[in-house]
Amino acid sequence: MTTQATTRISTRFAALKEEGRPGLVTFVTAGDPDGETSLAILKALPGAGADVIELGIPFTDPMADGPAIQAAGLRALKGGQTLAKTIDMVRVFRTEDTTTPVVLMGYFNPIYIYGVERFLTDAKVAGVDGLIVVDLPPEEDDELCLPALNAGLDFIRLATPTTDDKRLPTVLEHTAGFVYYVSITGITGSATPDADLVAAAVARIKAHTTLPVAVGFGVRTPEQAKAIAAGADAVVVGSALVEVVRRTLDQEGKATANTLPGVEALVIELAEAVRAIKR
């Protein structure tokens, strides 16, 4: 697939450029804490100001994730979430929203067991736009990246502080949609990234690609989101949102009347902060 193809992702980033502001990418875990609440959250995200949605595929052993997203995945699995249900959530979401890009993010094993071809077909039909699969580096491109590109799904690669200039072309070669820059060496929701270092890293990546660069891992507050977004095309917030889900559950771990409004409120704050940046 060529990078010129028009997709929901490329259309959205083009629109953001037109508006002269960075985008807000929100991550929530599919099925957390239950299917119904999770779908309600998904549907509410665009209205609250999310420009791109990352929907986490729960996995028992998320080796790149911190405690918040690990716990969210386990809550979802306990609630009976499966990859089939996650794909179906996107299908339902698409009946009401045809423009907000949805990227599935997770680990390879559930996809491998579902069956790569079947997964790509079902995800495409449901209205998924891209994939981020943490444990598939370029060295394993045959597994999913190349089949995904053939199926018309963007394969969004992670670039990290350890990805030096020599390796960057390898990482970017089959990347489509946008580049996800991991702002820290570490797991999701851990250390706070340094905005200046991040801006320099984004500039370094942009010397190698015309794709938009989104920055995530460790961005929690509206202030941090604003600082990071200032040096990038978009900022990703995940752990802070799933933490809101956790904090609003009752003692049995069930969603309460505060769960959906809580997540919405944080997304609104984050979006306001990010939208305050004008270019």
Add this chain to the structure above:
Amino acid sequence: MTALNSYRTGPDFRGHFGIHGGRFVAETLMPLILELEQAYEAAKVDPAYHAEMAGYLTHYVGRPSPLYFAERLTDHLRAVSAASGGNGGAKVYLKREELNHTGSHKVNNVLGQILLARRMGKERIIAETGAGQHGVATATLCARFGLKCVVYMGAVDVERQAPNVFRMKMLGAEVVPVQSGSRTLKDAMNEALRDWVTNVHDTFYCIGTVAGPHPYPAMVRDFQSIIGRETREQMQEMEGRLPDSLIACVGGGSNAMGLFHPFLDDPTVEIYGVEAAGRGLDTHEHAASIAGGRPGVLHGNRTYLLMDDDGQITEAHSISAGLDYPGIGPEHSWLNDVGRATYLSCTDQEAIDAFQLLTRLEGIIPALESAHAIAKVVELAPRLPKDHLMVVNLSGRGDKDVPQVAEILGTSLGA
């Protein structure tokens, strides 16, 4: 598929053994894994590295480990054969890896990796551990070389392997009890990987078994292959020929791979790995990845794994913390697929019985892990002819398991 000229040439340059193996890791780790591969390839052809290792293996680890003819166990198994009207009973040899410094085969691998870490200038070592044997070996060599050592251990294992936790702490290691997931070995490995992505600049991840992303499965195998190389020489000296069969327990499978690998191209040598069947293969409470799992991707490699229909990793169970892992090294998965090795399984109860049998007949207390292999010797040997030479890898000593076994036997005696 064309016939292979050799079973010993794997993995390919991408780290694959058939469909198994590979490098399924986050991008943050990829440059580190490539750096490690380069460093290991350079060390492999450096005589100074091998000379240094040989010196420590002899004078610090205490190698070679004896190959010991287990006469009373053999007599017992011949009596079992005779009692059922047979005239068999293989001649059983124990490869005494439990006599190594630190009490298991784990030290062979740790020595290789620590010397490599020193060459790479890494000063902080992290490790995961199940039974604690790998953690103890790592803590020991870190003490010896003055390196900082952090060991991740599932909280459940911290409890059932308390003697090893004390040992690690005495040796100066920080032991981190892992509370996530099933709180056993798989979660300890997740947590070690999380540490590694966080501390990429100064940290060396010393993996304890023949699993993980390439080059670990091949590298750990190379370090452990000294077990099989010695066994070949020792058997030649004692019996003037190769053994007829090899048998070893398999969690991740490093002691087994170390024994097996030098014999893979000897077609007369039968090879048996023994997985932990826990409370039985029909109960879901087991750790037999080949017998009860299917190929999937976890911890950097594709291999047989225990999982549900959604690809979620399920909890393994074994009485032995060292075998309590829902996966197996990728080279074992491949040896299974191509039929070069046969994988059997052994229940908790069979292992407990074998633990007591060896202790009473030979005065050797085996680790519960190794007892799984002994249990299958007890099953196979009586059916084999008396001139059949069987080598079982006694991968570790059972001191660490004595409190746990006492508790189990106490309970069942009282029942």
